[in-house]
Amino acid sequence: MADRIDIRISGAGGQGVILSGIILAEASAIYDETNAVQTQAYGPEARGGASKSEVIISQKRVNYPKVIDLDVLVALNQESYDKYIGDLENGGTLIVDDSIKVSKEKKVKVYRLSLIAKAKEELGTKKVANILALGALAAVTDLISLTALEQVIPNRVPAGTEEINLKALKLGGKIVN
């Protein structure tokens, strides 16, 4: 893994991108012993339909906790994709819901996955699409393991939703293949 990996998880308000960011950062720090920092910015830009959570994973101390070079973009709605795709570096990784129209201009690895529809179909709620996205992230990159995410999820999701979120994680991990 590179010294520093910058990840942005984005979507509409209510799609749980903050929670995903917290889980990812915590799993990385605790189970992979990295330094992870997770940030949300609110303000004029956050009052629209694109919400974002940023996670920096590093082997070293993170001096600047906001995204510098975006390595991984997760987008759960069209607006957040449109807004943030321009920041993704060449060679970066893009994980998007398959409801999103993706342009082919960039030289990035694209995973266009049925996150929202599968969540709804197989687990009865599209609310857990954010956790499917984490499962997919673990499957397609070496940034985080499913095992680490599995440890953190029960402590971070609302009480009573542990099981469905763990199912969502597994489903996300499988969806890629």
Next chain:
Amino acid sequence: MADRIDIRISGAGGQGVILSGIILAEASAIYDETNAVQTQAYGPEARGGASKSEVIISQKRVNYPKVIDLDVLVALNQESYDKYIGDLENGGTLIVDDSIKVSKEKKVKVYRLSLIAKAKEELGTKKVANILALGALAAVTDLISLTALEQVIPNRVPAGTEEINLKALKLGGKIVN
């Protein structure tokens, strides 16, 4: 309000300091139209008994999202107080649970409040002490209003706990007087 206010909410893991930070930042940004940034750092320093969430509230764009000069420290356990009190600026505001032993070296405004015990006594669970702390923060500073916090809390706390958290907020607001 000053141009930029740096706030740190700290406590043990499980005391809900991340959630408090998120609620505070979101309430400030949406209802007071500030630019608010909320950050957690995980890593070696976070693997002990002191967890922290930082919120920067600013009228301008926040260029550096970590604490520069700490204006407000909320501490819910002794370890986080001991660890972070050194960062609080002279003239700053300290809100701590009354289970914490506070030294008198610093020239800061000290609010030593029965957050955990009152939560347990009046609401049956000490889990909501983090929200009492937000209520107290609204009561003793002009950084955020109870009304703004009231709007955000139902969207951010686990489903089914909206009411108890709103009660906790009110209780925190009253506890100061």
